[in-house]
Amino acid sequence: MADTLRLDLAVIAAQVPQGSRVLDVGCGDGALLATLREAREVDARGIEIDPALVERCVARGLSVVQGDADRDLTFYPDGAFEVAILSQTLQTAARPDHMLAELLRVGRRAFVSFPNFAYWRMRWSLLSTGRMPVTRHLPVSWYETANIHHVTIKDFEQLAGQLGIAIVNRWFFTREREVPRAGANWRAEYALFELSRGC
Amino acid sequence: MAAAVPNPVFRLPHPLPLDSGQVLENAGIAYQTYGDLAADRSNAILVCHALTGDQYLASRHPVTGKPGWWERMVGPGKPIDTARFHVICANVIGSCMGSTGPASLAGDGAPYAMRFPVLTIRDMVRGLVALLDALGIERLHAVVGGSMGGMQALSLAANWPDRAARVLAIATTARHSAQNIAFHEVGRQAIMADPHWRDGDYYGRDKAPDAGLAVARMAAHITYLSEEGLTEKFGRRLQDRPDGTRGAKSFGFDADFQVESYLRYQGSGFTQRFDANSYLYITRAMDYFDLAEEFGGGDHGGLLAAAFAGSRARFCVVSFDSDWLYPTAESRHLVHALNAAGAPVSFVELSAPFGHDSFLLEVPALDRVVAGFLNG
Numbered sequence: 001m002a003d004t005l006r007l008d009l010a011v012i013a014a015q016v017p018q019g020s021r022v023l024d025v026g027c028g029d030g031a032l033l034a035t036l037r038e039a040r041e042v043d044a045r046g047i048e049i050d051p052a053l054v055e056r057c058v059a060r061g062l063s064v065v066q067g068d069a070d071r072d073l074t075f076y077p078d079g080a081f082e083v084a085i086l087s088q089t090l091q092t093a094a095r096p097d098h099m100l101a102e103l104l105r106v107g108r109r110a111f112v113s114f115p116n117f118a119y120w121r122m123r124w125s126l127l128s129t130g131r132m133p134v135t136r137h138l139p140v141s142w143y144e145t146a147n148i149h150h151v152t153i154k155d156f157e158q159l160a161g162q163l164g165i166a167i168v169n170r171w172f173f174t175r176e177r178e179v180p181r182a183g184a185n186w187r188a189e190y191a192l193f194e195l196s197r198g199c
Numbered sequence: 200m201a202a203a204v205p206n207p208v209f210r211l212p213h214p215l216p217l218d219s220g221q222v223l224e225n226a227g228i229a230y231q232t233y234g235d236l237a238a239d240r241s242n243a244i245l246v247c248h249a250l251t252g253d254q255y256l257a258s259r260h261p262v263t264g265k266p267g268w269w270e271r272m273v274g275p276g277k278p279i280d281t282a283r284f285h286v287i288c289a290n291v292i293g294s295c296m297g298s299t300g301p302a303s304l305a306g307d308g309a310p311y312a313m314r315f316p317v318l319t320i321r322d323m324v325r326g327l328v329a330l331l332d333a334l335g336i337e338r339l340h341a342v343v344g345g346s347m348g349g350m351q352a353l354s355l356a357a358n359w360p361d362r363a364a365r366v367l368a369i370a371t372t373a374r375h376s377a378q379n380i381a382f383h384e385v386g387r388q389a390i391m392a393d394p395h396w397r398d399g400d401y402y403g404r405d406k407a408p409d410a411g412l413a414v415a416r417m418a419a420h421i422t423y424l425s426e427e428g429l430t431e432k433f434g435r436r437l438q439d440r441p442d443g444t445r446g447a448k449s450f451g452f453d454a455d456f457q458v459e460s461y462l463r464y465q466g467s468g469f470t471q472r473f474d475a476n477s478y479l480y481i482t483r484a485m486d487y488f489d490l491a492e493e494f495g496g497g498d499h500g501g502l503l504a505a506a507f508a509g510s511r512a513r514f515c516v517v518s519f520d521s522d523w524l525y526p527t528a529e530s531r532h533l534v535h536a537l538n539a540a541g542a543p544v545s546f547v548e549l550s551a552p553f554g555h556d557s558f559l560l561e562v563p564a565l566d567r568v569v570a571g572f573l574n575g
Contacts, residue, residue, distance in 0.1 A: 051547055051550070055549070058545045076538050
């Protein structure tokens with residue numbers, strides 16, 4: 001039975017070409033990869049740092065490697081994948097800029113989603129309490145969170161420009177629904193970008 | 200316990216060419232099978248055994264009377280399910296459980312002893328492939344192995360890339376490290392220092408080099424366990440005396456400590472079922488194993504990826520966090536090469552307290568990984 005996918009993953013699942021070769025970096029329990037394999041017959045591969053999650057992926061027959069994306073992406077050859085996916089993981093990377101460059105080295109296209117730190121609830125929480133926000137989307141306190149590089153939609157778009165990465169498509173979400181592009185840096189809880197190598 | 204046919208031996212119809220340039224004439228390979236082979240012969244799994252293992256994978260060992268060495272993994276309804284799969288396990292050439300080895304008779308009617316040619320892991324696999332040919336199995340559903348069995352699985356994947364659809368390599372390495380070679384050399388020197396070894400010509404004599412072989416096994420056995428495991432099992436506890444008195448320091452060199460007694464028991468038990476010369480030859484084959492070197496990348500395995508360039512198989516690599524004989528770093532090295540070759544690979548480091556021997560023991564996560572990989 002297909003897993004119920006988060007909104008960003010459902011969008012990615014609809015965008016990935018039939019039968020393509022896909023790498024999901026930080027693939028968790030393999031829900032997206034399993035959906036892609038069943039619905040779109042992709043050659044699905046993953047990297048995941050948590051051994052318990054890797055074990056669940058392997059037990060469901062997925063090709064998932066236990067590893068640290070900061071270190072292990074370098075072992076994949078250039079252009080090994082048609083699509084590379086980094087969902088809700090960018091903000092945990094040691095160097096998000098390097099991670100994006102690596103993602104578009106191993107993949108011809110990339111889908112990257114991340115929580116938007118400029119979401120209005122975040123801004124309000126910081127403004128009103130003077131403390132780092134703990135929300136439903138970023139539920140862990142600052143001292144124990146894996147999210148070491150908080151980023152906003154504006155920051156991300158600027159970084160993509162600096163790195164010469166082309167933004168092919170973008171989607172914005174609250175937990176329940178998609179939101180329009182206008183005012184997204186205020187209104188979106190998280191964002192999804194489709195990227196390709198710039199010219 | 201699965202029923203098994205009495206020890207069949209496949210006799211190779213042609214001389215077996217070896218990596219040394221020599222050939223092995225009239226080689227025999229003893230094997231066991233479990234579960235039925237499907238009409239289309241698509242459900243065969245080859246399980247490769249470790250250094251001192253044998254073909255009695257899931258059936259009673261004829262010498263020791265003990266259950267098969269992987270009965271917890273192989274059988275009806277188990278992770279390697281013999282209700283679905285036809286499982287084959289063969290004694291490697293060079294060993295001593297029915298396959299041709301140093302104790303076998305050469306053409307002149309006398310045991311080979313040290314006239315037996317030095318083998319490699321690839322030579323062992325060449326023998327296994329000949330067996331598969333004879334059994335009419337073109338393509339295995341999977342080849343599976345732990346430790347030296349994992350080396351054979353990797354060697355088969357690299358050298359006969361069309362023969363297996365899945366490759367499961369557990370607690371193993373793509374090359375023997377200096378530390379691995381060093382421990383083996385201790386074992387070999389212990390055997391060769393035994394006056395009963397007589398340059399390998401002990402067959403038919405009153406005494407075999409059992410003391411040397413036992414010491415080799417004792418040293419090796421330590422490398423199969425973790426420090427944590429040894430401490431938990433034995434600590435510094437003293438061994439009770441045979442007359443029932445409580446253990447005490449003897450101020451001599453009896454087995455005062457339980458760990459000493461355990462190792463002595465393991466060592467002497469091993470000599471009942473294993474041939475000292477086989478131990479020399481098989482450890483040598485493991486020491487020579489360096490898959491990258493075989494594929495032209497002699498410099499510390501820089502070209503290990505080349506070994507898997509022609510592979511269409513799916514791979515699964517498993518290591519254990521307490522295994523210091525073939526540590527996780529060796530598995531990662533292998534996985535990075537498989538990534539570079541574009542091979543579909545899974546890798547997981549499982550947490551288990553038993554050291555290298557974890558692959559043989561009660562590790563439920565391993566069962567889930569094995570079953571998931573073989574069924575995926």
